[in-house]
Amino acid sequence: MIYTQTFSVEELPEEYVTRKFYSLGYDVKYHKGNNSYNCCCPICHEGKSWGKKHRCWWLPDQNLIYCFNCGKGYTPYSWIKEAGNLSFQDIKKEVLGGEYNIINLDKTDEELIQEEKDDDILGIPYDSVNLLEFLDGSSDSVIHKAVKYLKSRRLDTAVNCPDKLYLSHKDYTHGDRIIFPFFDAYGKIPFFQSRAFGGTDNEIMENVRYLSKVGAEKSVFNLDKVRGDISDIFVFEGPIDACFVKNGVAVAGVSKGDNKDLTNLQKQQLSAFTLTHRIVWCLDNQHKDETSREKTDKLLQQGECVFIWPEDVDYKDFNEWCMKEKLDEIPIEVIQNNVKCGLVESIEVKTDLAFFTKSVGKDFYDDFDFNL
Numbered sequence: 001m002i003y004t005q006t007f008s009v010e011e012l013p014e015e016y017v018t019r020k021f022y023s024l025g026y027d028v029k030y031h032k033g034n035n036s037y038n039c040c041c042p043i044c045h046e047g048k049s050w051g052k053k054h055r056c057w058w059l060p061d062q063n064l065i066y067c068f069n070c071g072k073g074y075t076p077y078s079w080i081k082e083a084g085n086l087s088f089q090d091i092k093k094e095v096l097g098g099e100y101n102i103i104n105l106d107k108t109d110e111e112l113i114q115e116e117k118d119d120d121i122l123g124i125p126y127d128s129v130n131l132l133e134f135l136d137g138s139s140d141s142v143i144h145k146a147v148k149y150l151k152s153r154r155l156d157t158a159v160n161c162p163d164k165l166y167l168s169h170k171d172y173t174h175g176d177r178i179i180f181p182f183f184d185a186y187g188k189i190p191f192f193q194s195r196a197f198g199g200t201d202n203e204i205m206e207n208v209r210y211l212s213k214v215g216a217e218k219s220v221f222n223l224d225k226v227r228g229d230i231s232d233i234f235v236f237e238g239p240i241d242a243c244f245v246k247n248g249v250a251v252a253g254v255s256k257g258d259n260k261d262l263t264n265l266q267k268q269q270l271s272a273f274t275l276t277h278r279i280v281w282c283l284d285n286q287h288k289d290e291t292s293r294e295k296t297d298k299l300l301q302q303g304e305c306v307f308i309w310p311e312d313v314d315y316k317d318f319n320e321w322c323m324k325e326k327l328d329e330i331p332i333e334v335i336q337n338n339v340k341c342g343l344v345e346s347i348e349v350k351t352d353l354a355f356f357t358k359s360v361g362k363d364f365y366d367d368f369d370f371n372l
Helices: 012-024 047-050 076-083 088-097 109-119 141-152 204-206 264-271 290-301 317-326 330-338 344-348 363-365
Strands: 027-031 035-041 056-059 062-066 179-184 189-196 211-214 232-236 247-250 279-280 305-307 338-340
Touching: 012 035, 012 076, 012 264, 076 088, 141 179, 232 330, 290 305, 290 344
Parallel strands: 232 247, 232 279, 279 305
Antiparallel strands: 027 035, 035 056, 056 062, 179 189, 189 211, 305 338
């Protein structure tokens, strides 16, 4: 078959990628229902010892290869390059030697590496600094204030903190603010949120707690931190809370407590993990926040799984919990032991009518058949 369409190195033809899986000795199984493939991982090789339980998945529609065992993500190009120990020129010759016409093949390995570096802080000022490199101190007063803020929130020791937290500069739209990068599986930053921390004299900017990357579609925070050896992914509304739970991610605010609030990109990113993980929503303490109760009700009615805060935990959110108790993480067992899923289980959560919002209401509670 002759392909007249052109492709970039990041969009290698599916047929070529499939052939490379087999030629490199990886037994690929195709799943027609969701157009996906799975095989063993070239890094952790878990598939070779687990037999048919290969946990490295290739999702052509998302141009993503991801191992749910070691958490390594690739594009098909980077996977073939690493798994086959092939250079850019090797892949170029193989593709051009076939029936494919691929653009951008005149770039060297060095040029592609530089492009990746340039894209590493996509949308973030090139002169931003990684605050985590200044935890031991800095003579710069703004950096000093930002680091002090991180430590006051215990982000410097949080179990699931990103590898990079940036400080934007005064000449940037966001002013002096801490940037939480939303890395994807490739190490790129399709989205970010910036947080005020008292480092600027601009009162207007300080009163706006969070700002987002202008013109970018919201994505999932800490996606690159998801591990395959933990069966759940814990979804928070804000990035700070997500830093204190292993496999904690954030969706930059679901304003109505509705999974329909998610952007297409967020849905796509989370759906890639539903084959191997359960999605658990972790909201603010329902006993202390009416909005959180409303969101919890909506999510349970949609069949979602939600962490229900124990009544004896008197903190408003996970970060306050860790700050007050001087913790670096909330054990996942604490969350898993307090998860309820779906509308029927929501009835078992509490007998206190105040837990239910107007959308469910007392009439619903009175009329519900508890003998189902």
